[in-house]
Amino acid sequence: MVMAQSLFIALKNSHPGCQIDVLAPAWTLSLLETMPEVSKAIAISLPRGKFGLMARIKLGLSLRSEGYDQAILLPNTWKSALTPFFANIPIRTGYLGECRWGLLNDIRKLDKRVLTMTVQRFVALGLPLDAPLPPVCPQPALSISQDRQQAVIEQFKLALNTASVNILALCPGAEYGPAKRWPAQYYADVARHKIAQGWQVWLFGSAKDQADAAQINSETSGRCTDFTGRTSLAEAVDLMSLATAVISNDSGLMHVAAALNKKVIAIYGSSDPDFTPPLNDKAHIISLNLDCAPCFKRECPLGHSQCLTGIMPEQVLDAMSRDSNV
Numbered sequence: 001m002v003m004a005q006s007l008f009i010a011l012k013n014s015h016p017g018c019q020i021d022v023l024a025p026a027w028t029l030s031l032l033e034t035m036p037e038v039s040k041a042i043a044i045s046l047p048r049g050k051f052g053l054m055a056r057i058k059l060g061l062s063l064r065s066e067g068y069d070q071a072i073l074l075p076n077t078w079k080s081a082l083t084p085f086f087a088n089i090p091i092r093t094g095y096l097g098e099c100r101w102g103l104l105n106d107i108r109k110l111d112k113r114v115l116t117m118t119v120q121r122f123v124a125l126g127l128p129l130d131a132p133l134p135p136v137c138p139q140p141a142l143s144i145s146q147d148r149q150q151a152v153i154e155q156f157k158l159a160l161n162t163a164s165v166n167i168l169a170l171c172p173g174a175e176y177g178p179a180k181r182w183p184a185q186y187y188a189d190v191a192r193h194k195i196a197q198g199w200q201v202w203l204f205g206s207a208k209d210q211a212d213a214a215q216i217n218s219e220t221s222g223r224c225t226d227f228t229g230r231t232s233l234a235e236a237v238d239l240m241s242l243a244t245a246v247i248s249n250d251s252g253l254m255h256v257a258a259a260l261n262k263k264v265i266a267i268y269g270s271s272d273p274d275f276t277p278p279l280n281d282k283a284h285i286i287s288l289n290l291d292c293a294p295c296f297k298r299e300c301p302l303g304h305s306q307c308l309t310g311i312m313p314e315q316v317l318d319a320m321s322r323d324s325n326v
Contacts, residue, residue, distance in 0.1 A: 001028045002140050002255035004074055006279065007122045008037035009138040014126070021066070023059075023083065030234035031256075034142040044083075051079055060086025072125050073104070093125055118276050139279050140259035144241040152238040156227075160242070166199045169240055169257065171248035172216060173209030173228070177298025179270035180249050182308050184212040188219035189313035190247060195223050202243065203228055204236055204253055245320055250276065258283050265319050269308040270295050284319045286311055 001024065008020055019039045022032055026043040033041070044059070046052040060083040069091065071084035076097025084092045085103045093106040100107070108125060114133050115121045123135045153160055172187050174180035191201045201220070203213040207229035217224045227239060237256055240246065246257035247265045250273070257264045258278035266278045268287040272294040277285060287293070293307045300307075 001031050002142075002252070002259045003119045003276075003279065004122055005035050005037070005140040005142075005259065006119050006137045007072070007074075007126050008035060009140075010123050010135070011126045012037045013138065021068070027233060030232065031142075031237065033234070034144060034237060036143050053079075053082070056082040057086045059083050060088075063087040070106075074122055074125070078103070095121070095125075116274060119279060137279070139281075140255070141261065142237065142241075142256070142259045144238055144260070148238045149242055152235055153242070155235070156239070158225075166194075166197075166244045167242055168194045168199050168201045169204055169243040169246040169248075169262075170201060170216065170224075171204045171246065171251060171253040171257070172212040173205035173253075174249040174251045175206075175208070176251075176271070179295070179297050179300050179305065179308075180251070180268075181212070182249055182267045182269070182311065184215040185219060186311070186313045186316075187212075187247070188216045190316055191216055191220045191224055193313070193317055195220060199244075200225065202226075202239065204231075204240065205229070247316060247320070254278055263320070265316055267308070267311060267316070269293065269305065270297050270300070272296070284322065286315060286319060 011018055011020060020037055021040040021042060022038050023042045023044060024032060026045055029041045029043055032038050046055055056079060064087055068089045071089040071092045073080055073084065073094035076095055078098040078100055081100045081103035091106050092104045094104050095110045096107050110121065115124055119137045120134045123137045124133055127135055170187050170191060172181065172184055195201055201224040203216060203224050203226045205213060205228040209228045213226045213228040217226055240257055241260050243262055245263040248254035248257060250266060250268050250271045254264060254266050255278060258280035261280060264278050264280060264283040266283055266285045268285060270293060273285045273287050288307055288310050290307050292302060295301060
């Protein structure tokens with residue numbers, strides 16, 4: 001969703017008066033609220049992975065009265081093309097994906113050798129067929145108001161009494177699997193170092209990341225503020241907007257941090273930093289570029305995870321201090 005904002009910005013740049021409505025899973029709607037390019041967010045109220053044929057058809061029929069001119073489909077699935085088709089949208093743009101002949105009528109050819117990044121593939125769908133590729137991709141930029149920041153400060157009773165307080169956000173999780181997760185003890189080493197310098201350390205993630213967060217907090221004598229499993233997505237985004245720097249695995253929160261214009265240290269193991277990098281000039285990517293990486297596996301097929309365990313906390317701390325005073 002964060003990378004999709006690059007497409008929204010590109011559309012607004014080329015068509016300033018266009019109205020962009022976004023059909024998306026309900027849990028992402030709070031993220032869309034932080035994107036000023038989006039006029040309206042429409043929820044797909046279906047569990048992830050559920051086909052929901054009739055629900056998709058009914059949603060499409062209900063959208064006919066909106067009179068949309070074009071639908072741009074970012075997912076490559078057959079089911080994602082059903083709603084725009086039944087909404088009778090005259091131009092339905094997307095990659096062929098799961099053989100979507102008929103459902104789409106503006107099918108684009110995906111040349112992975114030219115469009116090497118996910119964000120390029122998204123932005124290209126908003127361009128004319130004869131546009132030069134790869135496209136220029138605007139950086140995502142989430143907009144968080146001071147009122148929203150103040151609301152989460154009060155909600156979580158945070159001690160932020162001075163404007164000079166430094167906050168390090170740690171994101172030790174990665175939904176895809178352990179082959180993308182830097183060891184929790186390494187995160188703890190970094191946390192101890194920054195706490196000794198007077199920093200606050202905040203831990204972010206879902207309920208699935210609570211075990212790693214608990215280990216980090218245990219190894220720092222409970223001196224981190226643990227938000228894992230305690231926040232909604234909207235609250236996590238608002239809290240992260242208060243951070244000075246962010247250390248993260250290749251995850252959704254990494255992309256959120258980059259879109260919040262934070263200094264991001266992005267740690268890559270089994271995934272490819274050239275395919276889904278953090279889209280921010282401040283971001284620093286750490287990857288060992290081993291011969292076995294990227295393997296794109298959920299768990300290390302060789303059983304050693306050296307692509308992650310070989311990245312030392314000192315490397316991350318050095319990257320944090322590079323070109324700045326953090």
